[in-house]
Amino acid sequence: MAILVIAEHDNAALKAATLNTVAAAGKVGGEVHVLVAGSGCAAAAQAAAQLAGVAKVKLAEAPHYADQTAENLAALVVANASGYTHILAPATTFGKNLLPRVAALLDVAQISEICGVESPDTFVRPIYAGNALATVKSSDPVKVITVRTTAFDACGQGNAAPVEAIAACPDLGLTQLVGRELTKSERPELGAAKVIVSGGRGLASGENYHKLLEPLADKLNAALGASRAAVDAGFVPNDYQVGQTGKVVAPQLYLAIGISGAIQHLAGMKDSKVIVAINKDPDAPIFAVADYGLVGDLFQIVPELTAAL
Amino acid sequence: MKVLVPVKRVIDYNVKVRVKADQSGVELAGVKMALNPFDEIAVEEGVRLKEAGIAAEVVAVSCGATVCQEQLRTALALGADRAILVETDAAQAETLQSLAVAKLLKAVCDKEQPQLVILGKQAIDDDANQTGQMLAALLGWPQATFASKVSVADGKAQVTREIDGGLETLSIRLPAIVTTDLRLNEPRYATLPNIMKAKKKPMDVLKPAELGVDIAPRLTTLKVAEPPKRQAGVKVADVAELVAKLKNEAKVI
Numbered sequence: 001m002a003i004l005v006i007a008e009h010d011n012a013a014l015k016a017a018t019l020n021t022v023a024a025a026g027k028v029g030g031e032v033h034v035l036v037a038g039s040g041c042a043a044a045a046q047a048a049a050q051l052a053g054v055a056k057v058k059l060a061e062a063p064h065y066a067d068q069t070a071e072n073l074a075a076l077v078v079a080n081a082s083g084y085t086h087i088l089a090p091a092t093t094f095g096k097n098l099l100p101r102v103a104a105l106l107d108v109a110q111i112s113e114i115c116g117v118e119s120p121d122t123f124v125r126p127i128y129a130g131n132a133l134a135t136v137k138s139s140d141p142v143k144v145i146t147v148r149t150t151a152f153d154a155c156g157q158g159n160a161a162p163v164e165a166i167a168a169c170p171d172l173g174l175t176q177l178v179g180r181e182l183t184k185s186e187r188p189e190l191g192a193a194k195v196i197v198s199g200g201r202g203l204a205s206g207e208n209y210h211k212l213l214e215p216l217a218d219k220l221n222a223a224l225g226a227s228r229a230a231v232d233a234g235f236v237p238n239d240y241q242v243g244q245t246g247k248v249v250a251p252q253l254y255l256a257i258g259i260s261g262a263i264q265h266l267a268g269m270k271d272s273k274v275i276v277a278i279n280k281d282p283d284a285p286i287f288a289v290a291d292y293g294l295v296g297d298l299f300q301i302v303p304e305l306t307a308a309l
Numbered sequence: 310m311k312v313l314v315p316v317k318r319v320i321d322y323n324v325k326v327r328v329k330a331d332q333s334g335v336e337l338a339g340v341k342m343a344l345n346p347f348d349e350i351a352v353e354e355g356v357r358l359k360e361a362g363i364a365a366e367v368v369a370v371s372c373g374a375t376v377c378q379e380q381l382r383t384a385l386a387l388g389a390d391r392a393i394l395v396e397t398d399a400a401q402a403e404t405l406q407s408l409a410v411a412k413l414l415k416a417v418c419d420k421e422q423p424q425l426v427i428l429g430k431q432a433i434d435d436d437a438n439q440t441g442q443m444l445a446a447l448l449g450w451p452q453a454t455f456a457s458k459v460s461v462a463d464g465k466a467q468v469t470r471e472i473d474g475g476l477e478t479l480s481i482r483l484p485a486i487v488t489t490d491l492r493l494n495e496p497r498y499a500t501l502p503n504i505m506k507a508k509k510k511p512m513d514v515l516k517p518a519e520l521g522v523d524i525a526p527r528l529t530t531l532k533v534a535e536p537p538k539r540q541a542g543v544k545v546a547d548v549a550e551l552v553a554k555l556k557n558e559a560k561v562i
Contacts, residue, residue: 071452093471098442101443101446103408112436112437127335133535133536136529138527174450176479178480237475237476238471245430245431253555253562287544288539288541289541290542291542305548308548309552
């Protein structure tokens, strides 16, 4: 058995999600190779070579891989798929965009967002916003899988696997990147943060969100998150969203502030170690999953909490 | 330009899903079904393109059992012009997986020759998030997934995508695949006159065998279980008690 992990990176550095994916590959068992495809991404390939459990890094460099578009990357993965029994990528927007395309080109199913490995062909994955866990067995010769990163601890480092350059495929010319508006933040990344301060509709405005939650997040060195309601209302950008269709997080501490707790939101955070809910409605569903609930006016409680830390 | 909008029948998003006692799946008997919310957004986007004079026709497609006609009628009531049901029997519908659906949709695309296919990014039942990307692969078309803005001009679509770090805008050549994210639009409600009109709109029925597609599943579901339940904790009286609990009991700060 040999497993190919598709690295997620921004050419300069590996994304943390790659480490969880390599860890999941380790659970499957077999020789793990990592594909780093990009442009000017040798540093990312070197970082991949240091990951524990990696036997080889394959590096494909070409200008048309710089933007990580699915069409060109999928063609490259398929051209290099021979000999692999498993192809894994993180279940991030990168992996979710890419791997179904790879699977269809290989004429195999794709198994989305696994949270457990039962055996090399049997996996556990959440369905219905995490309200059920399905155990599925694949009959395909190649298992193409995205990995829920919060379900696998990051792999270790300190390895020195060889990096082998591989040939690029021709540019398909189907897609062109026009631009990116990436949220710039000094805070920890939402997917990897130990503490998350998350706000919902109860904050009533974007101004309140920033005024109340940022000082609290500063004190806790926390990432900032939000419910769908807060994103839809324009309080914060889309990449703050935690939930079934947003990011899935599992920090040590999750503070849900002014969030009622729709099942779609709970799907994204209920694996957090400790959940704190602050809400004025004592019947809000968020209290059913919270370890510590505080009923009251968040406009009074949050500044008090910030001051007390 | 013709726009094709594939739609899926799923359990209504307001329903609390229950796992069957024998762990063979989730309870579907007597449960309210609906159009997958992301597909509703896809229909709305197609209809808006038509209202803007960009699309000439919006065709809704669904793959599954006869009952999927209900969701196609909903799509028609929202403004789709006609519908196609790729009909399977009820047992096949239960094991219809993304790859098989993508293959059926490819066959429909070969017949219909749309310039744009708009799909929901995921269905809220299996949360797979695959069909659009797979269809794009099978057709060899470009894809723009998780769209929050779509504009079409000069044989190209410019699509803003919601990605983990923020937003990304792609220019893709038509024909192409777009999958919808939550903030692409706010779907309209079907009005009663439009629901009545929808009953008279044409609906074709095709069979997978006519399309030459093998819909056998590749994945077998061994069991469906309840996730571990999280116990509700305690209510604290004030901030001081909360901080004390977090420090001394949970030890997370």
